Amino acid sequence: VSITLSASDVIQTLAEVRSSTPLVQCLTNAVVTNVTANSLLALGATPAMTDIPGEAGLFARIASAMLVNLGTPHGDQRIAMLEAARAANEAGTPWVLDPVAIGVLPVRTALAFELLDLKPTAIRGNASEIIALAGHGSGGRGVDSIDAPESALEAATHLARRYGSVVAISGATDIITDGARVLRVSNGHRYLTLMTGGGCALGAVTAAFLAPTRDVLSAVTSATAVYTIAAQMAAGRAEGPGSFAVAFLDALAAIGPADIRSHLALA
Amino acid sequence: VSITLSASDVIQTLAEVRSSTPLVQCLTNAVVTNVTANSLLALGATPAMTDIPGEAGLFARIASAMLVNLGTPHGDQRIAMLEAARAANEAGTPWVLDPVAIGVLPVRTALAFELLDLKPTAIRGNASEIIALAGHGSGGRGVDSIDAPESALEAATHLARRYGSVVAISGATDIITDGARVLRVSNGHRYLTLMTGGGCALGAVTAAFLAPTRDVLSAVTSATAVYTIAAQMAAGRAEGPGSFAVAFLDALAAIGPADIRSHLALA
Amino acid sequence: VSITLSASDVIQTLAEVRSSTPLVQCLTNAVVTNVTANSLLALGATPAMTDIPGEAGLFARIASAMLVNLGTPHGDQRIAMLEAARAANEAGTPWVLDPVAIGVLPVRTALAFELLDLKPTAIRGNASEIIALAGHGSGGRGVDSIDAPESALEAATHLARRYGSVVAISGATDIITDGARVLRVSNGHRYLTLMTGGGCALGAVTAAFLAPTRDVLSAVTSATAVYTIAAQMAAGRAEGPGSFAVAFLDALAAIGPADIRSHLALA
Numbered sequence: 001v002s003i004t005l006s007a008s009d010v011i012q013t014l015a016e017v018r019s020s021t022p023l024v025q026c027l028t029n030a031v032v033t034n035v036t037a038n039s040l041l042a043l044g045a046t047p048a049m050t051d052i053p054g055e056a057g058l059f060a061r062i063a064s065a066m067l068v069n070l071g072t073p074h075g076d077q078r079i080a081m082l083e084a085a086r087a088a089n090e091a092g093t094p095w096v097l098d099p100v101a102i103g104v105l106p107v108r109t110a111l112a113f114e115l116l117d118l119k120p121t122a123i124r125g126n127a128s129e130i131i132a133l134a135g136h137g138s139g140g141r142g143v144d145s146i147d148a149p150e151s152a153l154e155a156a157t158h159l160a161r162r163y164g165s166v167v168a169i170s171g172a173t174d175i176i177t178d179g180a181r182v183l184r185v186s187n188g189h190r191y192l193t194l195m196t197g198g199g200c201a202l203g204a205v206t207a208a209f210l211a212p213t214r215d216v217l218s219a220v221t222s223a224t225a226v227y228t229i230a231a232q233m234a235a236g237r238a239e240g241p242g243s244f245a246v247a248f249l250d251a252l253a254a255i256g257p258a259d260i261r262s263h264l265a266l267a
Numbered sequence: 268v269s270i271t272l273s274a275s276d277v278i279q280t281l282a283e284v285r286s287s288t289p290l291v292q293c294l295t296n297a298v299v300t301n302v303t304a305n306s307l308l309a310l311g312a313t314p315a316m317t318d319i320p321g322e323a324g325l326f327a328r329i330a331s332a333m334l335v336n337l338g339t340p341h342g343d344q345r346i347a348m349l350e351a352a353r354a355a356n357e358a359g360t361p362w363v364l365d366p367v368a369i370g371v372l373p374v375r376t377a378l379a380f381e382l383l384d385l386k387p388t389a390i391r392g393n394a395s396e397i398i399a400l401a402g403h404g405s406g407g408r409g410v411d412s413i414d415a416p417e418s419a420l421e422a423a424t425h426l427a428r429r430y431g432s433v434v435a436i437s438g439a440t441d442i443i444t445d446g447a448r449v450l451r452v453s454n455g456h457r458y459l460t461l462m463t464g465g466g467c468a469l470g471a472v473t474a475a476f477l478a479p480t481r482d483v484l485s486a487v488t489s490a491t492a493v494y495t496i497a498a499q500m501a502a503g504r505a506e507g508p509g510s511f512a513v514a515f516l517d518a519l520a521a522i523g524p525a526d527i528r529s530h531l532a533l534a
Numbered sequence: 535v536s537i538t539l540s541a542s543d544v545i546q547t548l549a550e551v552r553s554s555t556p557l558v559q560c561l562t563n564a565v566v567t568n569v570t571a572n573s574l575l576a577l578g579a580t581p582a583m584t585d586i587p588g589e590a591g592l593f594a595r596i597a598s599a600m601l602v603n604l605g606t607p608h609g610d611q612r613i614a615m616l617e618a619a620r621a622a623n624e625a626g627t628p629w630v631l632d633p634v635a636i637g638v639l640p641v642r643t644a645l646a647f648e649l650l651d652l653k654p655t656a657i658r659g660n661a662s663e664i665i666a667l668a669g670h671g672s673g674g675r676g677v678d679s680i681d682a683p684e685s686a687l688e689a690a691t692h693l694a695r696r697y698g699s700v701v702a703i704s705g706a707t708d709i710i711t712d713g714a715r716v717l718r719v720s721n722g723h724r725y726l727t728l729m730t731g732g733g734c735a736l737g738a739v740t741a742a743f744l745a746p747t748r749d750v751l752s753a754v755t756s757a758t759a760v761y762t763i764a765a766q767m768a769a770g771r772a773e774g775p776g777s778f779a780v781a782f783l784d785a786l787a788a789i790g791p792a793d794i795r796s797h798l799a800l801a
Contacts, residue, residue, distance in 0.1 A: 034301055037463035041462070055375070075606075104596075105584065105586075105592065108589070239784050248508025341608075517775065
């Protein structure tokens with residue numbers, strides 16, 4: 001089933017995020033903490049990187065939304081991630097799982113499956129990661145190859161139906177599904193792939209969009225659209241990946257209704 | 268008691284920092300290490316993020332000044348923080364405590380109280396953090412609310428008198444007290460609050476200003492003034508939070524006597 | 535013995551790096567992970583900061599090249615570093631050792647000597663670090679003073695002959711030796727010393743250049759030349775250390791044959 005989402009829907013969701021300044025807890029990797037926090041601040045949310053055992057769960061109960069990103073899952077952080085996910089579920093805090101580089105790497109893959117069983121509100125990853133995550137229960141496939149986003153739609157649909165999560169597959173066209181409906185966002189720019197954290201920060205922005213709403217499919221799609229349109233705005237002012245990263249934060253702060261109406265490429 | 272500090276005093280203190288290129292050890296959170304190190308380098312100091320048990324104390328003896336920031340206090344770093352603070356005291360190295368987000372979060376709150384007993388040379392935090400820190404010994408208040416800087420002046424005065432620290436409360440107007448005298452700096456720009464590390468890096472810059480002097484109140488106030496004036500200089504060249512962060516580092520390197528004379532808003 | 539390397543050699547090596555998009559595993563310090571990953575992406579390589587025990591060794595077998603940087607060697611990361619270095623040797627993955635701040639600091643110094651015994655493909659450090667590393671086996675000298683690059687040439691030659699590594703000494707003029715031949719690169723800009731990670735990211739770029747070739751001396755020299763010429767290109771567009779860091783990433787992406795021909799200062 002395909003549905004559509006209008007530019008007005010995206011604009012309204014962004015306005016709700018900004019007016020509520022959600023407190024977004026991020027348990028994320030060491031490489032991207034800075035750009036992740038800055039992306040949330042630019043957008044109008046409040047980041048908090050609370051990832052210590054004994055604090056992470058407590059914070060997940062008061063946060064507006066939460067992100068678990070498996071990019072560099074050190075020992076204590078792994079404990080904190082499970083603690084936070086369990087607390088989020090108990091408190092009704094929506095949360096996002098980003099299963100970075102799972103498949104071949106055993107520590108994070110085992111952790112991803114534990115987290116998956118806690119039913120994240122949303123999951124985002126590239127095609128290989130989504131396929132690897134869906135391998136859970138059917139033997140594990142240890143995917144490391146680069147797969148096209150469409151090739152992961154079956155895996156995403158399976159995950160969405162089994163765990164009740166909305167699943168986003170990143171790529172030149174991002175695909176988002178709740179297991180029944182499918183949306184595609186064709187915004188973005190290749191510079192996003194030359195900025196470390198270009199994908200990871202979207203996980204945090206997705207969490208911010210989950211905070212003020214119960215319509216998870218719409219929230220994940222709106223987050224993806226706003227983020228990738230901001231990338232297009234920034235690319236027009238950039239002379240390379242360095243100036244792109246700077247202009248991207250400016251664009252996340254500046255993006256408004258007119259930008260969304262003129263750029264949105266949603267199917 | 269209110270005193271004044273002249274632009275000439277601030278200018279001279281900055282000159283002393285730059286001419287001595289202080290070696291500033293930072294035990295700080297994972298989100299802001301990069302911008303903290305870059306702020307120190309831009310200003311003319313030398314950063315060293317030595318925070319390993321077995322090295323942190325040794326380094327605190329040779330550093331010109333030291334910062335302990337509790338933003339993401341992982342297990343080993345907590346041990347290193349206590350080791351460094353004890354060594355700093357023994358060696359006479361001035362040090363700054365930034366009690367990030369204490370009050371509700373139990374691990375860092377307990378650590379903050381242990382560090383407070385080691386009598387930091389200076390303490391900087393927002394109003395809620397200063398109030399929570401002052402709750403030590405009177406039962407703990409677990410403050411998480413957002414308090415106005417002036418509402419924390421009593422708590423700051425109490426801390427300053429009991430522990431011999433100069434205490435800085437951050438806000439639109441920063442308040443600095445040694446328990447008897449009170450200074451207020453009304454420089455700065457809201458973009459600083461949209462750049463992650465905007466407060467944390469000031470803790471490191473404050474440490475740099477402590478290195479060449481024994482007048483702690485003047486040093487903390489001068490650090491705050493230089494840092495927040497640089498923010499105003501940068502804001503004039505920024506188109507958003509991304510370009511602000513870039514211009515801010517340029518401004519920290521460029522700030523000179525004329526900028527301080529024309530911008531300083533000190534009472 | 536002095537040899538020369540032509541601009542054409544450097545240009546060809548850069549082209550081979552870009553066309554092979556090497557996967558560069560970095561076990562590096564917390565301060566510079568972001569700028570290191572972004573430098574590799576800008577240049578045309580793919581970074582992966584896999585530094586968890588149980589994953590690091592596995593990844594070192596599939597990576598094109600690997601970096602070990604001792605800037606903030608926390609407990610688990612130290613285990614992962616040895617695991618990765620051993621796996622790299624078994625799999626034939628070239629790797630770079632950057633012995634940051636060894637000499638006085640005991641934890642990293644002991645680790646550096648363990649890693650040295652595993653015979654890194656290349657070693658890069660400042661003069662004090664290279665002299666300290668060469669002290670291994672002759673009693674240890676614990677050097678912390680700032681030494682001129684030329685004063686470390688004897689130590690570098692000793693290391694190169696004993697461990698079979700190509701050794702690069704950073705400075706205003708970088709010196710590179712394989713124990714017999716010596717090359718000097720006089721490119722670069724002082725802004726690189728005001729950007730945290732200015733040295734550390736070169737370690738990762740050096741690893742990227744090792745991936746497509748067996749001529750280690752030429753690869754290390756070419757990496758140094760490309761990196762420091764990019765710094766000169768960026769300095770011409772910068773107004774301070776903040777805008778330099780942005781322009782530097784743009785320059786790493788943009789640098790081409792004409793830039794190398796017009797700037798290369800190699801002896």
